[in-house]
Amino acid sequence: MTNVKKKDGKWFGAIVLSLILLFSLVFPYPVMADQTAADQTTAASVYAIHKTGDDKENFVIVIMGEGYTREQQEQFLKDATAKAQGLLKWSPYKEYSDRINIYAVQTVSNETGVGVMYGESNPDTYFHVQAFGKSCYFAKDGEDKAKALRAELESRYLDTGAAVGTIHIICNTTANIGSSSNALFSFSANSDENEQGDVMTHEISHSIGRLGDEYDKKMQGENISDTSDPDKIKWHKMLGFRGIGITAAGTETVFAPGRVCMMRDLGNPFCEVCKMELARRLNNRDYVSRQASVYVCDPEITIPHSRTGTLDRDSDQYRIDETNITKANGKDLEFRTVVQNIVDAKQHLKITFRITGADHTVKYEKEETYTVPPLSNWYDPDAARESLSVTLPAVTGLVSGDRLEGKIIDEDTGKILADNQTAGQAWSTVTIRYMLQNEDGTETTVPDTAPATVYVPKNSAYTLRSPDLYGYTCVGNSANQGEINITEDRQEITYYYRKNSEMPEIQTVPVRVTYDGKPHTFDIKQEDGVQISYSLTENGSYTQTEMPFYTEAGQYKIYFKAEKASFIPTYGEAVLEIEKASTSMQLTAKNDTVKGAGTVELQLCRQGIPEDAGIKVTCDVSGITLEEKGTDHWMATLPNETKTYTFTACYNGNGNYTGSKADCQVRVTADHSQTGGGSGGSSGGSSSGGSG
Numbered sequence: 001m002t003n004v005k006k007k008d009g010k011w012f013g014a015i016v017l018s019l020i021l022l023f024s025l026v027f028p029y030p031v032m033a034d035q036t037a038a039d040q041t042t043a044a045s046v047y048a049i050h051k052t053g054d055d056k057e058n059f060v061i062v063i064m065g066e067g068y069t070r071e072q073q074e075q076f077l078k079d080a081t082a083k084a085q086g087l088l089k090w091s092p093y094k095e096y097s098d099r100i101n102i103y104a105v106q107t108v109s110n111e112t113g114v115g116v117m118y119g120e121s122n123p124d125t126y127f128h129v130q131a132f133g134k135s136c137y138f139a140k141d142g143e144d145k146a147k148a149l150r151a152e153l154e155s156r157y158l159d160t161g162a163a164v165g166t167i168h169i170i171c172n173t174t175a176n177i178g179s180s181s182n183a184l185f186s187f188s189a190n191s192d193e194n195e196q197g198d199v200m201t202h203e204i205s206h207s208i209g210r211l212g213d214e215y216d217k218k219m220q221g222e223n224i225s226d227t228s229d230p231d232k233i234k235w236h237k238m239l240g241f242r243g244i245g246i247t248a249a250g251t252e253t254v255f256a257p258g259r260v261c262m263m264r265d266l267g268n269p270f271c272e273v274c275k276m277e278l279a280r281r282l283n284n285r286d287y288v289s290r291q292a293s294v295y296v297c298d299p300e301i302t303i304p305h306s307r308t309g310t311l312d313r314d315s316d317q318y319r320i321d322e323t324n325i326t327k328a329n330g331k332d333l334e335f336r337t338v339v340q341n342i343v344d345a346k347q348h349l350k351i352t353f354r355i356t357g358a359d360h361t362v363k364y365e366k367e368e369t370y371t372v373p374p375l376s377n378w379y380d381p382d383a384a385r386e387s388l389s390v391t392l393p394a395v396t397g398l399v400s401g402d403r404l405e406g407k408i409i410d411e412d413t414g415k416i417l418a419d420n421q422t423a424g425q426a427w428s429t430v431t432i433r434y435m436l437q438n439e440d441g442t443e444t445t446v447p448d449t450a451p452a453t454v455y456v457p458k459n460s461a462y463t464l465r466s467p468d469l470y471g472y473t474c475v476g477n478s479a480n481q482g483e484i485n486i487t488e489d490r491q492e493i494t495y496y497y498r499k500n501s502e503m504p505e506i507q508t509v510p511v512r513v514t515y516d517g518k519p520h521t522f523d524i525k526q527e528d529g530v531q532i533s534y535s536l537t538e539n540g541s542y543t544q545t546e547m548p549f550y551t552e553a554g555q556y557k558i559y560f561k562a563e564k565a566s567f568i569p570t571y572g573e574a575v576l577e578i579e580k581a582s583t584s585m586q587l588t589a590k591n592d593t594v595k596g597a598g599t600v601e602l603q604l605c606r607q608g609i610p611e612d613a614g615i616k617v618t619c620d621v622s623g624i625t626l627e628e629k630g631t632d633h634w635m636a637t638l639p640n641e642t643k644t645y646t647f648t649a650c651y652n653g654n655g656n657y658t659g660s661k662a663d664c665q666v667r668v669t670a671d672h673s674q675t676g677g678g679s680g681g682s683s684g685g686s687s688s689g690g691s692g
């Protein structure tokens with residue numbers, strides 16, 4: 001067995017060639033030059049801040065640094081990690097913290113800081129970002145460089161098939177700047193406000209949620225409206241729910257759902273409208289393969305209040321729980337949530353509401369079922385949104401000690417999606433560590449990783465998703481199981497890794513077989529997950545995905561390219577030889593000694609010679625004729641003359657069979673009692689026959 005290694009220079013050449021092609025076609029400059037000089041892969045420059053599952057299943061956020069010099073790379077990783085962890089503390093990122101992966105990509109700027117448009121200071125930075133007021137813009141080729149990095153991440157670093165959801169650029173300045181250009185790019189800096197990532201959270205939510213600023217005059221997103229008509233406003237199905245109403249945004253003619261939201265004032269929780277839209281976008285099928293099917297707002301129980309004018313924290317006074325239940329006496333009591341369908345399939349949901357006394361007697365009970373339309377048009381979330389509600393009219397006789405029980409149930413699965421306790425549920429943190437099991441038995445932290453913190457509802461089960469890391473395969477976890485019950489406020493889990501070999505392991509064995517009329521192919525063995533493509537010529541393109549089969553004898557060679565996600569491609573060749581089938585034969589005479597003239601019978605016995613192959617028999621004495629009598633059977637008439645005859649059978653062979661030869665001898669002794677000589681006596685047949 002031969003263990004095929006790289007052909008020196010070939011893979012390197014192929015990578016360089018593909019990079020040149022990529023950048024010459026799309027980007028007219030080399031990206032990642034600083035990193036690629038030291039390391040052919042992006043591994044050295046990408047740092048996993050938070051990886052809980054496969055990149056294809058999770059929403060991938062990439063943080064890049066601007067204005068960090070080579071000496072400031074550690075600082076960049078600290079800044080990026082602190083801000084990313086800050087982001088995940090905010091709902092709805094918190095709820096989806098197991099469905100988000102965050103990476104930091106290190107880029108080296110020649111000078112520190114960030115430029116100011118029309119300003120005197122314009123340091124030589126990697127992306128040439130310039131601030132104008134509070135907003136940040138790429139200058140020169142900065143945007144193309146960022147997009148090239150994204151392309152490289154998607155093609156080589158992330159798990160196969162994954163797409164980058166959004167890119168956030170942290171500018172290394174203490175200036176209070178930050179903005180979002182579009183869904184792909186947002187910016188923040190190292191200002192005091194952004195120490196815990198609040199500015200990043202706000203700006204990245206513009207990009208991820210396409211949300212507007214609730215303090216601004218600009219119309220953008222699901223959280224900004226140009227009408228205050230409660231029937232026409234974008235969030236009309238959410239009015240009166242958890243502080244969602246109608247209030248002025250940056251001007252009297254532009255409206256927002258509330259006065260308190262991260263999209264209005266940093267450091268505040270997102271309003272329900274923003275949370276819902278962020279949740280929908282974090283589950284966009286274009287970016288995540290395992291999307292949630294429905295988003296359910298934390299339900300609430302309330303007494304009557306204005307549906308348009310009960311803004312944000314004003315709603316607290318109308319909320320009813322078991323501690324203030326008597327406040328509801330004489331009033332309608334509503335259990336309500338709002339749901340957003342995220343998939344293109346109907347949802348059948350049931351809402352149930354029950355009040356029981358301390359003795360378990362049911363005082364009130366009501367339920368409703370709803371069919372939530374599918375999200376068939378991505379740009380019309382309202383059509384796939386529904387307010388779910390049951391109201392108990394004018395409840396009476398409620399006393400302290402009564403129990404409230406409201407549930408939102410998926411009718412198709414029977415699963416409880418949320419209940420009246422969800423809003424106040426306790427959250428636990430699961431800290432995930434990534435440890436490398438070295439060949440010498442020691443354990444070290446997997447390079448370029450930070451522990452991830454996932455938020456999980458206390459007393460629920462957490463599925464351990466065992467994500468692979470770039471260049472490392474997950475081989476187990478500290479719990480030795482696929483799921484852990486979260487019962488503590490803080491729990492830890494360690495995933496164990498082994499380093500992948502640098503290139504896919506390919507083993508080839510030269511194949512040598514004998515022609516047998518059946519197809520044969522090469523022997524190339526690969527490990528799981530390796531994809532091989534083939535070329536019939538040494539410097540050809542690897543366009544064939546199936547190994548070719550050959551039947552005819554000959555020598556064959558194939559060139560292959562083995563690829564695996566996160567690996568350097570391996571090149572090699574394999575050989576197949578189909579040898580000609582060997583043949584042989586025996587030629588025998590019925591009688592090898594004959595007296596007098598007569599005929600002799602010759603019989604041929606073939607070995608390995610195709611039946612349809614014609615075989616000639618000749619005699620070394622001229623004038624002797626051979627008559628073929630059936631298959632492989634001849635008659636020779638010999639004269640009455642003492643002589644030895646050699647008969648030879650010959651098969652010339654062909655492309656698939658070797659040739660062969662055989663001979664036999666017949667000795668004739670003259671019989672002087674016979675009259676005449678020559679070729680007489682053809683009718684007698686018997687060599688001993690004769691007339692006396």
Ligand SMILES: [Zn+2]
Pocket residue numbers: 214223257261262263264270271272273274275
């Ligand atoms: Zn909002």
